[in-house]
Amino acid sequence: MGTLSKRKGVRDGGERDVEAVLDELYTTPPADFVARREELAAAAKAAGHADDARRIHASRRPTLAAWAANLLLRSQPKESQQFLELGQALREAYRTLDATGITELSEQRRRIVAALSRQTAQLAREAGHRLSDPVQQDVESTLRAVLTDPDAADRWAGGRLEGALTPPSDFPGTAPPTGAPQKPRRETAPEPSARTQAKARTRAKDDLAERRHQREERLDHARGAAEEAAHRLRAAGTEQADAEAAWQGARDRHAQAQQQMSAAEQQLQQAREELQRADREQQEAEERSHAAADAHARAQHEAREAEQEVKRLTAHSR
Template identity: 40%
Template sequence: MDLDAVTDELYGLPPEDFTAVRDRRAQEARKSGDRELSGRIRRLRRPTLAAWACNLLVRDRPEETRLLLELGEELRRAHRDLDGAQLRQLSAEQHRITARLAREAADLTARAGHRIGDDAQREVTETLHAVLADPRAAGEWAAGRLDRPLPAPVGFAPDTAAPAPSRRPKATRTEKPAQRPAAEAPARDRGGAERARREQHKEADRARERARAAERELRAREKDHETAETEAHRADTRRQETEEEVARLTEQLDQARAQQRQARTEARGAHDRLRRAERALTEARQQAGRAAGRAEDAGDGKPRSRE
């Protein structure tokens, strides 16, 4: 048994089966003597419905998974190069493929016995957009082991589009100087494009900082969740051990009560036999006394007086 195989197994299960199988695998690892592996397995978190839907999509639709990952690489490259024409083309494809994959994820969960609601559907879509915008998110999703949906990307928005090309002013017949701005327009366009580029980089930096802050907050909340989950598991273990001890003691008590009932029955029978024996003894003594009296009378030749 190894962590990778167990993790892959668990995140392919329906969410309602996750905890029982996880605890069973952890117990098996503990019995085999690998306490560290047991602890790491127990720390694996049950996936939300949206995360499970994303995992199903990766596992059941490998070709679509590959296409989305490739589209993400192309989109990030076009965004980095500020290739407006490529961005416009890829943006349209982005919306088509994410909408189709979100529907397929919903269909997969429905066939597996779960229908996801609007909130979960939205989280699936946000995860797909995150995959397109962030290579790290793409790697997490492609592993098929999400326990939470990925947050919507910041900095590289799902509907990124190239800026509209600059429009040059039209020259008029009445204004001769219009010929000079035509020559100067490229310089102005370059200056405007450079300012737009700098502003875009600043906004990207601000977005990345917001993303890092959100990531730190997420990690803190995840740590709190893991701590609470560990405490809950320990409490469940203590409860299970206590219930087993109560069951064992209850069984012993039932056995003792059965033995007590049997002993009482045997005691009543013995007392009944004792009373019958005492009555028989008394009767025998009386008969013996009467017989002895008659024998004595017969020896004396005199009848005994009756009192």
């Protein structure tokens, strides 16, 4: 109970298993859910899996908060498994803790839920969806339900929530407060002897001491689990912040490279236009050069003919 399910991703022959298909579908943003569902159902039907196609087609689009919770489960499987285990430990601890211990664990639980809720919002932003305050509250409600309700934990561990979960108003399994009034019982047996009463008191003290010892052990275990979970969440948050900063830097460098590429492309276009103009000017110059050479050749020919005519006329005049 309360553990992440492990499913096959392919069928025999390489076809995708319907469970893996549904897992993918429920991490699809709600705006794209219906189109993706119909696409996957059609693919299953075309592959000859009519039952799978019906299952896929029967899937209901999740709310934005439910989608974000599914995304957290699939994107952070290790942290999600630890969160589920923490919820199981906390529920066990709550069964035997006194009011002081419950108050302390409740505060730790609120801190862990708030940290994981922020991580969920960050994952949603990276997927292109910013969560509004009401949606963020639904995410926190779901996470609180996972910690306090084993049925809610199992539903979230399935990774296919359709709506936000609501935690129970009373924490399940909480023992009644010590010293609560008991219903009077009718005495039917004779009054025990002083020795018997003394043994009973000693046994009751031993039992009380043992219960207190067990409560302290559970409280220490729950505190340790909560602190470890909080530490892991802080570490994950730091790692996520570093990754986001690196992503932002890479995006800035990408934008700068795009600008440089655009400038280079513009310069290349200008150079091409310059080359085309130079080619045209060179061609025109070659044509003018050829025309000038032809004119020069004709002039030379005409000059020789004129010279020969002069010589001929001079010879006749003698």
